[in-house]
Amino acid sequence: MHTELANFAARLREEIHAAGPWENFNQWALELFALQYKYNAAYRKICDARSVTPQGVERWNQIPSVPTAVFKELELTSLASHERTAVFHSSGTTAQKPSRHFHGAESLALYETSLWNWFQENLGDGGDMIFLTPNAAAAPHSSLVHMFETVRKKTGLPPASFTGKIGGDGAWEIDFPATVDKLVDATESDEPLTLLGTAFSFVHLLDHLIEKNLSFELPQGSRVMETGGYKNRSRVMPKEELYNLIGDRLGIPRGAIVCEYGMSELSSQAYDSEIETSESGGWRYVLHFPPWARVQIISPETGREVADGETGIIRIFDLANVFSVAAIQTEDLGIRHGDGFELIGRATAAEARGCSLMTA
Amino acid sequence: MNLPNFFLADLPPEATLTPGMIKSACDTLRRNRERHLAQRSTESIIKTLCEIAFEWRQPENPFRRFALERGPVETGFSRPVLERGLDGFFNQFTPDAFQMLLEQEFGHADRLDRFVVHGNEEMSRRHAIVMAPELLGHIAAGNIPNPTLMSMVLGLLTRSAQFVKCASGASFLPRLFAHSIYHADPKLGSCLEIAEWQRGRQELESALFAELDCLTVTGGDEALAAVRARVPAKVRFIGYGHRVSFGFVTREALRQEDVSKVISNAADDIIAWDQNGCLSPHVIYVEERGAVESDKFAELLAVELGKREIAEPRGKIPVETAADIASRRAIYETIVAHRADARIWQSAGSTAWTVVFEHDTRFQSSCLNRFIYVKPVPDAATVLQGVDGIRGKVSTVGIAVPPEKSRELALQFARWGATRICPLGQMQNPPLTWRHDGRPALGDLVTWTDFEL
Numbered sequence: 001m002h003t004e005l006a007n008f009a010a011r012l013r014e015e016i017h018a019a020g021p022w023e024n025f026n027q028w029a030l031e032l033f034a035l036q037y038k039y040n041a042a043y044r045k046i047c048d049a050r051s052v053t054p055q056g057v058e059r060w061n062q063i064p065s066v067p068t069a070v071f072k073e074l075e076l077t078s079l080a081s082h083e084r085t086a087v088f089h090s091s092g093t094t095a096q097k098p099s100r101h102f103h104g105a106e107s108l109a110l111y112e113t114s115l116w117n118w119f120q121e122n123l124g125d126g127g128d129m130i131f132l133t134p135n136a137a138a139a140p141h142s143s144l145v146h147m148f149e150t151v152r153k154k155t156g157l158p159p160a161s162f163t164g165k166i167g168g169d170g171a172w173e174i175d176f177p178a179t180v181d182k183l184v185d186a187t188e189s190d191e192p193l194t195l196l197g198t199a200f201s202f203v204h205l206l207d208h209l210i211e212k213n214l215s216f217e218l219p220q221g222s223r224v225m226e227t228g229g230y231k232n233r234s235r236v237m238p239k240e241e242l243y244n245l246i247g248d249r250l251g252i253p254r255g256a257i258v259c260e261y262g263m264s265e266l267s268s269q270a271y272d273s274e275i276e277t278s279e280s281g282g283w284r285y286v287l288h289f290p291p292w293a294r295v296q297i298i299s300p301e302t303g304r305e306v307a308d309g310e311t312g313i314i315r316i317f318d319l320a321n322v323f324s325v326a327a328i329q330t331e332d333l334g335i336r337h338g339d340g341f342e343l344i345g346r347a348t349a350a351e352a353r354g355c356s357l358m359t360a
Numbered sequence: 361m362n363l364p365n366f367f368l369a370d371l372p373p374e375a376t377l378t379p380g381m382i383k384s385a386c387d388t389l390r391r392n393r394e395r396h397l398a399q400r401s402t403e404s405i406i407k408t409l410c411e412i413a414f415e416w417r418q419p420e421n422p423f424r425r426f427a428l429e430r431g432p433v434e435t436g437f438s439r440p441v442l443e444r445g446l447d448g449f450f451n452q453f454t455p456d457a458f459q460m461l462l463e464q465e466f467g468h469a470d471r472l473d474r475f476v477v478h479g480n481e482e483m484s485r486r487h488a489i490v491m492a493p494e495l496l497g498h499i500a501a502g503n504i505p506n507p508t509l510m511s512m513v514l515g516l517l518t519r520s521a522q523f524v525k526c527a528s529g530a531s532f533l534p535r536l537f538a539h540s541i542y543h544a545d546p547k548l549g550s551c552l553e554i555a556e557w558q559r560g561r562q563e564l565e566s567a568l569f570a571e572l573d574c575l576t577v578t579g580g581d582e583a584l585a586a587v588r589a590r591v592p593a594k595v596r597f598i599g600y601g602h603r604v605s606f607g608f609v610t611r612e613a614l615r616q617e618d619v620s621k622v623i624s625n626a627a628d629d630i631i632a633w634d635q636n637g638c639l640s641p642h643v644i645y646v647e648e649r650g651a652v653e654s655d656k657f658a659e660l661l662a663v664e665l666g667k668r669e670i671a672e673p674r675g676k677i678p679v680e681t682a683a684d685i686a687s688r689r690a691i692y693e694t695i696v697a698h699r700a701d702a703r704i705w706q707s708a709g710s711t712a713w714t715v716v717f718e719h720d721t722r723f724q725s726s727c728l729n730r731f732i733y734v735k736p737v738p739d740a741a742t743v744l745q746g747v748d749g750i751r752g753k754v755s756t757v758g759i760a761v762p763p764e765k766s767r768e769l770a771l772q773f774a775r776w777g778a779t780r781i782c783p784l785g786q787m788q789n790p791p792l793t794w795r796h797d798g799r800p801a802l803g804d805l806v807t808w809t810d811f812e813l
Contacts, residue, residue, distance in 0.1 A: 042698075049697030067690040074698070300679065300686035301710050311679045313686060331687050333680060 002039050005078060008032065009106050009322045012292070013113045016320075022291040028319055029060030029294075032326050039078035043325050061296060061305070065315050065327035068265045071099030077324050079104045088143040088264040101143070101264050107323040111267045112150045114320040118290040119151055122271040123194065123225055123258060129155065130182050132174055132197030132205060135162040139172075143264040144227060148196060164201065174201060176208050183216045183250070192221030195250070199226050202246065203237055209249045217251035224250070224257045225271075239285070254283065261287050261343055265328055267320035268293040270340075286340040293318040297336040298329070311335050311344060361426040363539050368555035369531045377557055379567035385553050386523060386571035390495055393521035396547035402472045405517055405548070406458045412544050413453035416446065423540040427533065432675065434532035435505070437634060440672040445633050448789050449506045457792040458517070464793050465802040466490050472518060475811050487811040492518030493573035493596065496805070499565075499587060500534065501578040502527025504633040507600075508534045511576060512552065516541075518805060521551040523568060531556040562590075569595060574805060576600070598804050600797060603755035604725060607644040607784050608743055609657070610769070613760035614650030619660065622760045625785025627664045629758055630713075632788035634674050635728045639756045639780075639787050642726040643733040645743045654736035655703060658717040662705035665713040665730065674712045674730050684727040685711040692716050721746035740769060744776050751777055755797065758784040 008031065015028075022028075034054040037044050047053060047064045057063055066076060071090070083104040090099035103111065131148040139145045152161050163182065167173040186193035197205075202224070209215060224246055237245075239259075246252050262269035270287040289295055296305050297312040306312040314334045317327050334341035363370060368377060368385060415421045424446070431442040462469040467488075468478040475487035496515050500508040508524065512534065515522040526534050535554050542549025557564055565587075569575065574596040577587050584599045591597050607629065613622055629641050644661075646654040689711075692704045695718070703717040713730040723746055724733050737743050747754065757778045761769050770781045779798030780790065795801055 046694055046697045049693065065690075066694065067687060069687070069691050070694045074694070298686075300682035303686075303709070313683050329687075329690055331683075333683055 002035075002078060005035055005039055005322055006106050008035055009110045012319060012322065013110055016113050016117050016290075016292060019117075025291070025294065025319075026060050028292075029063065029317060029326070030054070030057065032319060032322065033057060033060075033063045035322075036078065036325060040076065040325065042074045042076050060294065060317055063317065063327045065317075065329040066325045067329045068099060068263065068331060071101060071265050072097045075100070075102065077102040079107070079323050086146075087141060088146070089141040090264045091142065091144075098141075099265055101324060104323065107267075110320050110322060111146075114268045114290065114292065115147050116150060116154055118269060118271070119147075121290070123223065125192075125221070126155070127192045127194060127221060128182075128186065129157055129161055129194045129196060130179065131162045131164065132179065132195060132201040133162060133164040134166050134172055135159065135164075138166050143262070144198070147262070147269070151196075164197070172198075172201065174204050174208070176205075179205060180209075180212075180214065183218070186218055186222065187216050190219045192219045192223075194223045194225065196225040197227070199237070199242060202226055202242060206242075206245045206249050215249045215251075222250070222252050222256065224252050225260055226257065227260045227262065259285055259287065259343075263330070265321075265324075266293075266316060266318050268316075268318045270295070272340075284337070284342060286337045286342055287334075288340040289316065289318075292320060295334075295339070295341055297334050297341055306336050308336050308338065314341060314343075361422055363535070366542060366549075367535060367538060367553060369526065369535045377555065377561070377564055379563050382555075382564055382567040383571060385555075386495060386568070389521035389523060389551060389553055392547075392550040393494060393519070397516075397519050397521065397551045400519065402462070402469070402517070402519075405519070406455055408545050408548060409458070409513060409516065410453050410455055412540055413450040415544070416450045416540065423536055423543070427536055430532070435530075435675070436677065437675040438673045441631065441634060441675060444631075444672065445504070445506060445788075448632075449509060452789075452792045453513070461517075461793050461801060465800055466806075485813040487813070489809050489811070490518075490806040491809065492520045492802075492806050494521060495523065495571060495573050496520035497523045497568055497572040497575045498525065499575065499577040499579065500524060500526050500530070502530035503636045505530070505533035506633075507578060507637075509537050512537065512541075514802060514805070516548060516551070518802060520574075520805070523553045523555065523572070525565075525568065526554065526556045528556060528558055566590065574598065596804075598799075603638040603753055603797060604723075604750055605639050605641050605754065605756040605758070605787060606723065606747065607641040607758040607760070607787070608740065608769075609644060609646045609650075609760040609784065610740075610762075610765065611647040611650030612762045612765060614647075614652045614657070616651050619652050619657070622784065623657070623660045623664050625758075625760065625783070626661055627668055628785045629787040630665065630730055630732050631668055631672055631674075635726070635730050635732070637788055639790065640728065641732065641758060641787060642728070643723055643735055645721075645735050645737045645746070647740075648736050648738055654734065655717050658703060658715050658734035659705065661732070661734065662713075662715040665715065665732075666707065669707060669712050677711070677729050681727070681729060682711045685714060685729065685731055688716075688727055688731065689714060692718075723747045723750050740772055744772070747776075754778050756780045756782060756787050756790075758782055758787040760784040 037047055037054050046066060050064050052064050079102050084102045085105055086103040086108060088101045133145050133148060136145050136149040163175050163179040165173055165175055243254055243257055246257060259272045260269055268290055270289045272285040272287045294317045296315045298315050299306045299312045311333055313329060314332045315329045319326060333344040335344065365371060416424050427446065428439050428442055431437060432439055459469050468476045470476050471490050475489045477487045498511050512522060512524060524534055531554060538552050538554045541552065569591050572595050575591055576598045577584055578600040581601045584601050588597055607626060609622055626644055646657050648654055689706055696702045696704050701719050706714045715732055715734060717734045719736060721735055721737055721742055726733060757773050759769060759781060773781050793801060
């Protein structure tokens with residue numbers, strides 16, 4: 001374990017706990033870049049190829065970013081094999097190799113601090129919750145499930161809060177009876193309930209309710225957190241339609257639905273708990289990362305940040321990614337709105353087949 | 361230029377199409393064909409088509425000028441790319457070329473007009489005549505315009521009335537071409553309909569399918585299957601699905617003095633319609649141990665694409681497509697950082713052109729818009745192994761090879777399943793007699809009647 005990285009992680013955790021001011025974000029970023037350049041061999045090669053080293057960088061947005069696709073091919077980590085206690089996989093189609101994001105004890109602790117802190121800011125009103133995903137035992141490589149498990153432990157909710165399961169074909173399914181029971185309980189007890197899951201899990205649940213002719217008026221204060229991303233596991237439903245159906249079948253209004261944006265390659269997540277209205281008067285869902293992660297929307301033509309209101313590729317600098325790479329370029333498109341962004345969708349229609357990098 | 365409201369596609373965007381309008385348009389097309397096209401001689405149609413094509417090549421022609429002025433905004437292609445593409449298209453329409461086409465397809469150029477007994481058929485005393493469908497429909501692809509324009513030409517040649525349903529946002533050039541036909545010959549123009557409507561308006565499609573005798577569909581395999589399932593059994597269905605193409609440069613072609621010509625030809629194929637057609641190469645395989653090393657070839661190609669960008673720039677593309685290119689570039693930059701044998705060259709400050717050199721011989725589908733893979737191979741057999749995954753899906757192989765070796769090489773590719781082998785540089789210029797996906801150019805459209813004496 002590299003002591004310098006461990007110390008940095010420990011200091012960062014304290015800063016997050018303290019909810020301290022983040023005006024010196026740039027300093028944190030530069031310090032982390034120097035450490036990652038030193039200790040992450042695969043990342044160093046990438047920086048050298050671009051002729052960018054810690055000596056030559058003054059602003060965090062000059063730090064070289066790595067595309068998420070590369071997590072499929074390279075071990076982008078400073079953790080030695082024996083230090084890796086967990087690995088998160090991206091949840092693409094089974095035909096392709098998944099991204100692998102390695103974690104050890106320290107990095108998981110930081111991951112949990114980051115996720116819990118920002119989760120509380122955005123969704124932390126207490127109350128009962130159900131997670132429409134399989135539990136951690138069934139899905140050990142899902143960062144989303146790990147996040148939900150962390151939230152469950154912190155809030156003291158029982159293991160049965162997970163009402164998802166793995167189906168025969170390995171796909172995620174919902175235990176409908178268990179879920180419906182919870183919906184009935186919440187309605188009868190008048191205790192608010194928050195449902196958390198992927199967009200496709202909500203589509204499955206709503207389809208089931210429609211089929212069984214069920215609908216609920218969940219108590220006021222109930223909410224939904226959906227993470228977007230259909231990944232070919234259900235039919236794609238436009239956001240408006242999904243939110244209308246949630247309102248219809250669960251009685252949860254638009255203002256109580258929160259979208260979460262995260263991925264296995266990151267340690268921090270973004271939420272759109274602040275709903276804004278656009279100039280035309282419609283809803284605008286602007287996602288925000290916590291103050292220890294910065295987002296840039298990059299023009300694919302120029303490689304520079306776009307102006308406010310323009311569309312580009314989402315690039316994130318996540319301080320909490322201490323033991324891997326902090327500067328990540330996604331394949332997603334977004335519109336810049338101040339220091340947040342609106343998610344449009346995935347950029348790549350057909351994924352390039354990753355090429356073997358194992359020989360140097 | 362003010363185009364009159366003659367076609368459905370000329371209607372203002374607010375005007376909503378209805379199934380009734382589609383049926384009515386089809387009824388009109390059949391009537392007009394009966395009155396103005398059915399009895400007309402093939403010779404006179406060829407004469408008119410050649411005149412129209414000739415006009416389109418004149419710099420002062422108002423349709424050509426309008427196409428080049430508005431084209432960039434309407435299609436995204438730059439003016440020079442449009443010019444190159446349209447000139448290449450209209451250059452092929454000569455009376456001789458039409459004659460060759462008819463003889464190739466029907467054995468005799470008069471067979472559309474009268475019973476003909478020809479050559480060896482004298483012995484069997486059987487005469488034959490061919491007839492094309494009365495009402496022919498096209499579901500056109502939107503990536504490049506010339507396949508749609510060609511469908512219209514071939515349909516007129518065979519005296520079918522036609523309903524062309526353009527892809528969303530891609531009706532500008534077909535519409536303009538149709539207007540130029542109407543302008544030259546209103547009776548001919550009256551046998552054409554051009555329409556465009558949003559995805560998902562299935563009731564319009566169903567109304568159209570019910571009226572047709574024959575339907576051609578160009579698009580992705582899933583779209584084709586979806587349409588086929590909804591077309592009534594009585595309608596003849598001709599589908600052109602997903603196809604890709606690639607190039608192969610032999611080591612003999614890489615003699616130092618010939619290299620710049622080969623490079624220029626490769627660049628021609630990449631910039632034609634910004635590489636967006638099914639005839640455009642995704643990959644160029646380069647045989648090793650030539651006078652020019654394969655990575656040097658890739659570098660020279662990059663320099664050439666950089667030069668071409670100045671005079672014939674890549675057009676405007678949507679942000680999603682640009683992001684695709686940027687994402688691939690980012691991945692390859694990382695690969696290049698880790699492998700000494702991979703290289704990438706790219707335009708600076710834009711996504712205008714990209715060349716990736718890598719040793720993996722497996723075919724790689726490109727995001728197009730001037731993004732080309734160059735892959736070294738020891739021989740042609742290795743190319744065939746590399747493209748095994750796309751067998752049956754290949755349209756054109758563009759080859760750079762000296763004449764004495766070309767026949768043997770072409771036979772290898774033909775046996776493997778390529779349906780067209782042509783010189784590198786000509787991939788986007790198939791002749792009028794081109795057999796689309798290996799099918800007869802007109803044969804699939806027509807029906808023969810045999811008259812036995």
